[in-house]
Amino acid sequence: MPIKLENVAIAVRDLEATIAFFTDLGLSVMGRDTVSGEWTDTAVGLDGNHAKIAMLQTPDGNGRLELFEYIHPDAIETEPTLPNEIGMHRVAFSVDDLDAALEIAARHGCTPLRGVGTYEDIYRLTYLRGPSGIIVMLAEELQKG
Structure with a gap:
């Protein structure tokens, strides 16, 4: 079965500030949207899912980041990940x-x-x-x- 990495998604506190950071480094915004409804509740597994999203792409076209800022439910603040913690790293x-x-x-x-x-x-x-x-x-x- 062929497989291809589509993107890496990251929940952010401030979508605009995060877009500014990554676009200043050279990524470009492919698109933006606000998503909600039954399909997002089902796909994400979160009732009342409502988020602002942006898809960014590297200049070579091979790497994509999906950034999202939750409108509902409220985002949950966590301690910043340390380089040696198990889970999503960097x-x-x-x-x-x-x-x-x-x-x-x-x-x-x-x-x-x-x-x-x-x-x-x-x-x-x-x-x-x-x-x-x-x-x-x-x-x-x-x-x-």
């Missing part, structure tokens, strides 16, 4: 210029959890805490060619 992006990407992230109040590391002279990379506590990994390939 979303990762390759960037051409890590320093430029970090400057963009900083304009959104997002800085590395600790710093920038180098993996075997192949990647410079870092984890940062993005909007709504999302862990975002940014990696720059050092051996471009």
Whole structure:
């Protein structure tokens, strides 16, 4: 059976701020909507499901993020995920210029959890805490060619 990753969905506290963060990093908004009704209750498994959503895409067209902000029921705040917790971990992006990407992230109040590391002279990379506590990994390939 063929299988294809469609997208990664992330519930966010502030849809507009999260869209601004990811579009400043280079993703584009494919579409936006507000969804509710019996079909969403059934598909999501949540009665009274009502959310604002946005689908974002990477410039190469291969990666998509679905962001959603709940209108109803109320969103439940949780402690931000730590890198070693079981469950959804992080979303990762390759960037051409890590320093430029970090400057963009900083304009959104997002800085590395600790710093920038180098993996075997192949990647410079870092984890940062993005909007709504999302862990975002940014990696720059050092051996471009």
